[in-house]
Amino acid sequence: MGRAETFTVWNNVFPGAALLTAYLGVILYRVVFEQAEARATRGVMGKYLSPAVMTEVLKDPDHLELGGVKRDMTVLFSDIRGFTSVSEKMDPQDLVAFLNEFLTEMTDIVYVQAGVLDKYMGDCIMAFWGAPLVQENHAMLGVRTGYDMVKRLHQLQVIWMARGLPKLNVGVGINSGPMTVGNVGSTMRFDYTVMGDSVNLGSRVEGVNKEYGTNIIVTEYTYAIVKDKWVCRYLDLIAVKGKKEPTAIYEVFHPVGEEPEAALKRPDGFLEGWDEAISLYRAQDFVTAKEHFEALLDLYSDDGPTMVYIERCELMADDPPGEHWDGVFVMTHK
Structure with a gap:
């Protein structure tokens, strides 16, 4: 192949090769940059996101x-x-x-x-x-x-x-x-x-x-x-x-439909009895409500809310809140 022919080949090939090289360079830069950005995102958000959520967030870093x-x-x-x-x-x-x-x-x-x-x-x-x-x-x-x-x-x-x-x-x-x-x-x-x-x-x-x-x-x-x-x-x-x-x-x-955790399980009939006692309490029949709550303790002796309502019924039976009572209990502390 003569010099002229060689020049012609390079003249035809080089621009395409240069374009391909530039394109590959851009792709490589974007891959490296995006991987670095993904690593930075993981570093920032990995402290509080689960891996599953993190995967989705990385698809849209604008979050x-x-x-x-x-x-x-x-x-x-x-x-x-x-x-x-x-x-x-x-x-x-x-x-x-x-x-x-x-x-x-x-x-x-x-x-x-x-x-x-x-x-x-x-x-x-x-x-x-x-x-x-x-x-x-x-x-x-x-x-x-x-x-x-x-x-x-x-x-x-x-x-x-x-x-x-x-x-x-x-x-x-x-x-x-x-x-x-x-x-x-x-x-x-x-x-x-x-x-x-x-x-x-x-x-x-x-x-x-x-x-x-x-x-x-x-x-x-x-x-x-x-x-x-x-x-x-x-x-x-x-x-x-x-x-x-x-x-x-x-x-x-x-x-x-699931078997409850032992500490959160209540005997059969307990929740129905609770609803009845609450209805009596809200109707201001505090004496009868207390009796119902006490019966619930016979079913489950460690029920905290039942103990709270028994004490509350005793107080309200002695000092009724009146006809305009809305049933709201005001929390005085955080």
Whole structure:
């Protein structure tokens, strides 16, 4: 092949080769850049998203922009009962290891149910459902998480007692409703979190467990969504601290059709008897209501709410609230 022919070949081939090289270079750059961006996203969000949710978020990183959106969601708060007294009896290093073990177990349950870990607040866990992905069954997922937390805790109590560790107990509060969700903070540091009255109510409801000696309380808003799938009982109509409008609250026992966790199981006829006693209480027949509540203790002697209502009936029988009583119990503490 002569020099002219060689030149002609290169003249025809080189532009195409150069174009192909440039194209491959762009593709390579995009792959490297997108992988780096994905790694950064995992680093930021991996602290509070389950692997399943993370996979979906990586398909649309725009979810991570600063700012917020309003959605119907479910929020859960879980807190160890009497943690202060537990902490006073343990060596600091042992206490931290014990707390980390508990938080790991509970967080794993949040992730299994496709939840977002919002934050830890000491021994308290805050999680939510409905963002960054839209989850139509957010209330179901939240209630299942609370139930599985209590169920797993009862299993851990046996293990911990064998190791000479304290017997922990928890209170779980769950609420559903409109919440603002998004990255809140500065451009340098931010948290993916939820805000709003519905979130605050969820936090307040968690603390109400202490009043009634219960494990899982949901608001009327969550109950309205899950009532056909979960066995619950009406607890009370309360006005929580910092909120004017009263809220009906319900205790969660177990999923419909599933064998209940032992500590959340009640004898046959108990819940029907409870409803009768509550009806008498709300009708201001406090003497008869007390008799019905006392009969319930014969069926299940450790029922916290029953004990609360017996004491309340005694007080109200001596000092009736009057004809304009709306049945609302005002919570004076968080």
